[in-house]
Amino acid sequence: MSHDHHDERPRLTPEQTAAALNPPAGRNGGDLVVETLQGLGATTVFGLPGQHALGMFDALRRSSLTYIGLRVENNAGFAADAYGRITGEVAPLLLSTGPGALTSLAALQEAAAASAPVLAISSQIPVAGLGGGRHGYLHELRDQKASFRDVVKSVHTVRTASQIPSAIAAAWESALTAPHGPVWIEIPQDVLLAETTVPVVSAMDATPRELYARPELTAVAADLLSKAERPAIIAGGGVVRSDASGKLLALAEKLDAPVVTTFGGKGAFPWEHPLSLQSWLEDRYTTDFLESADVLLVVGSGLGELSSNYHTFAPRGRVIQIEADAGKLESNHPALGIHADAREALSDLLEAVDRREDPTAPERVRTVLEAVRERIAAQELTLEQRLIASVREALPDASPSFWDMTILAYWAWSAFDARHPNTMHSAQGAGGLGYGFPAALGAAAADRTRPVLAVSGDGGAMYSIAELATARQYDLPVTWLIVDDGGYGILREYMTGAFGEATATELTRPDFVALAESFGVPAIRTAPESLTADLAASLAAPGPSVVVLPALLRMFEPTHL
Numbered sequence: 001m002s003h004d005h006h007d008e009r010p011r012l013t014p015e016q017t018a019a020a021l022n023p024p025a026g027r028n029g030g031d032l033v034v035e036t037l038q039g040l041g042a043t044t045v046f047g048l049p050g051q052h053a054l055g056m057f058d059a060l061r062r063s064s065l066t067y068i069g070l071r072v073e074n075n076a077g078f079a080a081d082a083y084g085r086i087t088g089e090v091a092p093l094l095l096s097t098g099p100g101a102l103t104s105l106a107a108l109q110e111a112a113a114a115s116a117p118v119l120a121i122s123s124q125i126p127v128a129g130l131g132g133g134r135h136g137y138l139h140e141l142r143d144q145k146a147s148f149r150d151v152v153k154s155v156h157t158v159r160t161a162s163q164i165p166s167a168i169a170a171a172w173e174s175a176l177t178a179p180h181g182p183v184w185i186e187i188p189q190d191v192l193l194a195e196t197t198v199p200v201v202s203a204m205d206a207t208p209r210e211l212y213a214r215p216e217l218t219a220v221a222a223d224l225l226s227k228a229e230r231p232a233i234i235a236g237g238g239v240v241r242s243d244a245s246g247k248l249l250a251l252a253e254k255l256d257a258p259v260v261t262t263f264g265g266k267g268a269f270p271w272e273h274p275l276s277l278q279s280w281l282e283d284r285y286t287t288d289f290l291e292s293a294d295v296l297l298v299v300g301s302g303l304g305e306l307s308s309n310y311h312t313f314a315p316r317g318r319v320i321q322i323e324a325d326a327g328k329l330e331s332n333h334p335a336l337g338i339h340a341d342a343r344e345a346l347s348d349l350l351e352a353v354d355r356r357e358d359p360t361a362p363e364r365v366r367t368v369l370e371a372v373r374e375r376i377a378a379q380e381l382t383l384e385q386r387l388i389a390s391v392r393e394a395l396p397d398a399s400p401s402f403w404d405m406t407i408l409a410y411w412a413w414s415a416f417d418a419r420h421p422n423t424m425h426s427a428q429g430a431g432g433l434g435y436g437f438p439a440a441l442g443a444a445a446a447d448r449t450r451p452v453l454a455v456s457g458d459g460g461a462m463y464s465i466a467e468l469a470t471a472r473q474y475d476l477p478v479t480w481l482i483v484d485d486g487g488y489g490i491l492r493e494y495m496t497g498a499f500g501e502a503t504a505t506e507l508t509r510p511d512f513v514a515l516a517e518s519f520g521v522p523a524i525r526t527a528p529e530s531l532t533a534d535l536a537a538s539l540a541a542p543g544p545s546v547v548v549l550p551a552l553l554r555m556f557e558p559t560h561l
Contacts, residue, residue: 010203020199027200029192030059032164033121035201038063039165040172042092044445046080048073050096052123052139055192057094068445068474070438071466073100077107077118078435079442081182084116085425086400086446088243090175095122097189098139101148106432108151111182113429114264115241115325117175118182120152121168126190127159145186153181159188161196169206177208178324178341180241211324213340213348221297221320221336222352228295230317231257231356232277236307237264237429238300238324244343245269245421248299251350256358257297258365260286262307263428265300267418274362278369280414282309284559285371289364293317298335300342302328306413306428310560322346376556383528384408384553388415390528391455391481394535399450400425400443404436406457407489407553414556434463437480441467444476451477451539458484458509465510468519471544479538480546482512485553493555516546523548 012020033056037045044066049057060067070076073095080091095101101122111118124130124144125137132142141147145155154174156167164187171183225231239248239261245268252259252275259269260277269276280286287309290296294317301307302323311332319335322345329337338345376385388411395401397419403409403426418424425443427435440454456464461482471478487506495502516523523546526534531549538545 010205012202016202020202023197023199026195028055028059028195029161029164029187030055030057031062032161032196032198032201033168033187033192034059034063034065036165036168036204037092038065039201039204040090040169040206042090044068044083045092045094046070046076046083046442047094048076048096048100050100050123052097052125052189053094053192055189056121056123056187066445068441068470070441070470072464073103074107074434075438075464075467077104077120078110078438079445080118081107081111081114081116082402082425082439082442083446084111084118084180085114086422086443090117090119090172091442093118093120095120096139097123097125097144098141100139101144105147105151106430108148108182110427110430110432110435112151112153115179115181115237117180119168119171119175119185120182121185121187123192124157124186124188127188130157130159130188145184148184151182152184154183156183156185158185158191161191161194161198164191165201165204169204172206173208176206178211178242179238210344211339211341213322213338213345215348217336217338218345218348218352221338222349224295224318224320224336225255225257225297225349226354226356228356230293231255231295231297232290232293233257233259233297233299234262234290234301234303234307235259235265235268235299236262236301238322238342239265239268240422242300242324242341242343243421244300244346247343247346247350251346251353254350254353255356256361258289258361260290262301263413263426266413266416266424267421271417271419275365277365280372281307282414282558282560283372283375284309285368285375287313287559289368291316295320298322299346300324303332308332312560379556381554381556383551384411385415386528387531387551387553388412390532391453391535392417393532394539395453396450396539399423399452399539400440401453401455402426402436402439402443404454404456404460405431405433405490406455406460406483407485407555408455408483410490410555412455433460436460437464437478438467440478440480441471441476444478445474448477451479453539454478454480456480456482457489458482458486458512459488459507461512462509465515468516468521468544472520475543477542478544479535480544481535482546482548483553484509484512484548484550489553490555512546512548521546525550
């Protein structure tokens with residue numbers, strides 16, 4: 001089959017030709033950055049200016065890009081991460097050099113763990129300083145990109161203005177190639193500031209190639225699943241990231257296979273479906289059920305610590321693992337490893353499997369869920385269960401929620417019904433504090449038509465208090481629920497359990513209501529019995545709001561110890 005590649009070449013309109021021949025005066029390297037981003041389809045950028053990056057920020061003024069400026073680079077990274085997760089599009093993150101760039105590292109680690117397409121563009125010291133000489137430039141690092149290489153998918157250094165469009169296009173393609181992830185570009189200060197005669201960037205193409213399953217592997221997987229007696233499916237974050245929930249549902253129903261979602265895969269399968277084991281992955285009843293499957297299909301998960309009940313999971317049947325990250329294939333369990341995007345692989349499997357009828361499957365699922373419920377009920381955790389129910393009741397079905405690392409979030413991983421795919425997000429990929437609120441701001445910037453919920457503990461909230469100013473400045477519709485238990489609640493629990501008492505977990509904290517109001521953000525102190533009404537009212541009101549819930553929560557007993 002011959003391909004006429006000539007026809008695929010981009011062509012200029014007469015207007016674009018005229019613009020190329022007569023570029024406007026006064027453009028610099030920063031203009032090439034924003035023109036390239038616009039040409040690739042970006043509409044919103046996040047960031048925080050710094051001295052070396054001013055050429056890039058000045059160019060925003062001459063562009064149609066919407067800029068959302070956060071107050072701490074790490075929070076800007078979390079906002080970009082959420083924007084990328086919610087839209088599936090690349091989220092540009094503009095940063096300065098040295099300290100400004102390095103402050104974003106923890107957010108980029110979360111983006112990498114959660115496969116969020118963040119395009120970090122940082123400035124760099126002038127070209128003359130590149131290469132590790134000790135020139136003493138402000139913000140100078142011996143090798144700035146080395147600090148990012150272990151965290152992001154790819155790193156790109158620009159040395160001349162003409163390299164800018166190609167470097168950004170290559171990084172863009174890298175960010176969107178399955179699995180999605182963060183990428184890093186650095187551009188020296190003088191390249192951003194120097195006037196350029198490079199023509200205006202018109203249209204750019206950086207379409208990633210699809211990652212299809214190899215047909216012989218699909219054939220073997222389909223044969224195993226069609227003949228299985230007790231198949232089961234674990235659906236991970238890859239199902240959500242690749243928008244494959246519909247394919248997953250169709251396959252599960254064709255096979256009568258029970259489905260459990262990982263914490264990163266929340267919402268990938270309907271919670272109340274007769275085949276839904278929900279997401280009680282930290283429960284031994286669920287673990288036992290999955291171990292007893294004769295064929296286990298794992299889609300878009302590496303079966304890491306949280307997804308394997310802390311590595312106590314030991315499957316006895318055949319495992320089929322579909323995973324876009326080649327490094328995660330069979331990294332924890334021997335399997336038929338299929339390196340593919342979840343959506344494409346599920347689509348192929350759906351065509352290849354035979355229909356399998358198993359009238360006992362819903363009953364077996366019910367038995368597991370009832371056993372889980374009884375185990376939780378025996379622990380007298382009514383407050384915690386009531387709070388999860390209250391949040392679910394107050395939150396509109398289509399509204400996204402962003403959960404920080406806090407006890408209510410650990411409950412939500414297992415117990416919260418994310419009623420739509422790609423609506424419930426947390427920092428469980430890398431597990432860093434401070435994710436919830438800035439991430440919710442990024443999601444609200446992506447879609448202002450729905451209110452967004454952020455949930456933090458008082459410890460995590462202190463990481464992002466500064467972003468109350470951002471929420472107010474851009475009038476973003478985010479309601480921030482702060483569960484105030486006077487310290488790092490889960491660490492207090494871990495330490496008391498391990499050592500008999502807790503150290504370094506108790507915190508002096510502000511009056512969160514007064515603090516929010518000082519930023520011009522309406523706030524209310526609530527109680528468990530009034531949480532549903534207060535949260536619903538705050539979510540219904542326009543713009544940002546804060547709801548503070550003083551409460552001391554406990555976790556359910558672990559089953560992996």
